Amino acid sequence: MNKRISLTRYLVEQQRMEGHIPAQLRLLLEVVARACKRISLTVNKGALGGVLGSTESENIQGEMQKKLDIIANEVLIEANEWGGHLAAMASEEMDGIYIVPNRYPQGEYLLMFDPLDGSSNIDVNVSIGTIFSVLVKPDGQGVLEQDFLQPGHQQVAAGYCVFGPQTTLVLTVGDGVAMFTLDREQGSFILTAENMRVPADTQEFAVNMSNQRHWDTPVKRYIDECLQGTTGPRGKDFNMRWVGSMVADVHRILTRGGVFLYPWDKREPEKPGKLRLMYEANPMAWLIEQAGGAASTGKQRILDLQPGKLHERVSVFLGSKNEVERIARYHGEA
Ligand code: FDP
Secondary structure, eight states: OOSOOBHHHHHHHHHHSTTSOOHHHHHHHHHHHHHHHHHHHHHHHGGGGTOOSEEEEEOTTSOEEEHHHHHHHHHHHHHHSSSSSEEEEEETTSSSOEEOOTTSOOOSEEEEEEEEEOGGGGGGTOOEEEEEEEEEOOSSSSOOGGGGOOOGGGOSEEEEEEESSSEEEEEESSSOEEEEEEETTTTEEEEEESSOOOOSOOSEEEOOGGGGGGSOHHHHHHHHHHHTGGGSTTOSOOEEOOOSOHHHHHHHHHHHOOEEEEOOOTTSTTSSOSEEIIIIIHHHHHHHHHTTOEEEOSSSBGGGOOOSSTTOEEOEEEESHHHHHHHHHHHHHO
């Protein structure tokens, strides 16, 4: 890419284009990106910054919180609460919604985030990230948890930032997917890919194979067929890649294709899945669809799900379209 386009310039140009993002949404995205820069710097310090390891606390889902989960959560709240573009926030790490305090002006947007996805990879220096999703607050006085319970197809912006060998921010405002790489010397995100596309076919899958014995029949069938390679019904070999941070696995899929599976399984049958609909599945599903891929629960398009509660979990299959459609077909046939 010859001319360097910063995230700021990209967003200003998106704002100028008719029907694209309003000024308040542009501001919001810039603030989220700034918060991601701070989180990236903190992650980079690692043991030197005293930020590794766990706290004594658990989040609402009963998971032990890492120090960085809490730090990233605070960074995102502090950065976003005063700008006047938000009405409230919700986070995987907080029980209820966080309403913008009265001392600040209230905006029309709702921000949701998983402040640090892939927590179990923090201490071992493997890629982790921040995932975010933006909705418009429905009309009416005040803000209620209910206002967040909108299907994913109503998102107005979604993205993530991966803290890996490079820090990359990937974003959609409903007009394709763009990727920005953090230039540390300059301190700004620079556009490094536009119109990212997920190829419809792939020979790579991402799943936690240790759960195989707990899967449902359609998932077992799909993976069994992949594993049979050239001599099986698929007639081709498959490779497996599993980082174990959804944000990094999805980033690979957006970059070169593949399919990601985190299905419902029999370990805790009453739970619809492990991943969270509002903070993980919806933003990733929209990004993947915007890049020409597909995202399904196996039975339904993820973006059409009506959330029943803030911390709802869901079964997730996303990535290369033909593979996701095949998995959905196997669910239909089961
Ligand atoms: P983590 O528990 O490390 O935070 O949703 C969280 C997540 O990571 C995803 O990023 C990842 O895909 C998945 O859980 C991995 O979970 P398991 O190791 O339990 O399979």
